[in-house]
Amino acid sequence: MADAGVDRVDHVRDWVDGWVVSRGATPPLVEPWGYTIHVGLPQQVGRHVIGATNDAVREEDVRKATESTRARNTHLKVFADPARVLPWLGPEWEPYGSDDYLMTTELTPAPAPEVPSGYHLRSWTRGAVTRLLITDADGAFAARGQVVPTGASAVVDQIETSEDHRRKGLGRVIMGTLHAAAHATGATRAVLACTPEGHLLYKAVGWRTVAPLTNATYVGPR
Structure with missing residues (x-):
């Protein structure tokens, strides 16, 4: 089961800081609602990451993040239940993936x-x-x-x-x-974001789920 609310350890910031180095992206730009990362790929020019998890994710923050860009192929990462998050996205945002998670373990x-x-x-x-x-x-x-x-x-x-x-x-x-x-x-600790296939492996080697992950990309007016 995912942990509720905000964890004492900031798993989202931990993940953002390591992910940008792993993928060669820009250092994260701190926003009132989380982080903006410039990735520089044709199918992922950048990404917005909401800085909270689970019940601490607020609708107003997700809406501010989605309204802050009109660049196609900007991705959105929200570590909360898609059933909560998806109704907050406008028609210009297209969800993708399902049953993805943020996970952590002690080293x-x-x-x-x-x-x-x-x-x-x-x-x-x-x-x-x-x-x-x-x-x-x-x-x-x-x-x-x-x-x-x-x-x-x-x-x-x-x-x-x-x-x-x-x-x-x-x-x-x-x-x-x-x-x-x-x-x-x-x-002393590690974090990752994973797909359903990886989730089974990581649980088997002692990782725990922090939050579900909602993914979307900006496709423009339709």
Whole structure:
């Protein structure tokens, strides 16, 4: 079950700070209702992120955020139940995705899991981003993930396992290795935003749900 109200730890700010580094976006611009991020991609020129979660998300803040742009392909991220949020969006905003979540976990000094036989794990760091790649015996892609420590917090991002290599424990290897890498830098907690498929994996490795995630993009008048 998601936590109600505002958490003592600001999970939204933790996620925003790490996500912009992970994706090479601009530093977040603080708004009265949350954050604006310039992403710079054709299908995601930027995004507005509401700074509260669950019942603390206010209709007036969501409306102010949606009214602050007329740029197509600007995305909106609201960490609250879509059933509450979607009626607050105008017709120029198109929802997408479903059953996405904001999640968190505490990081402990646990060793990284062993890589299953027949697979090879590579790890490298550029700037603040540590990336993992698992390949099979032939060198083909099997799984990946990355983590960005930002002080006491870290953001886990872009977790993916090839359909041909699922249910072999690779997701657990990626997550456990990222946990260990972030903890080694001094991070004590981690956050991520996930799809329904990832939600099952993250729960299985000890993550908890903070809030559901409502997604929308500005498509203009219709």
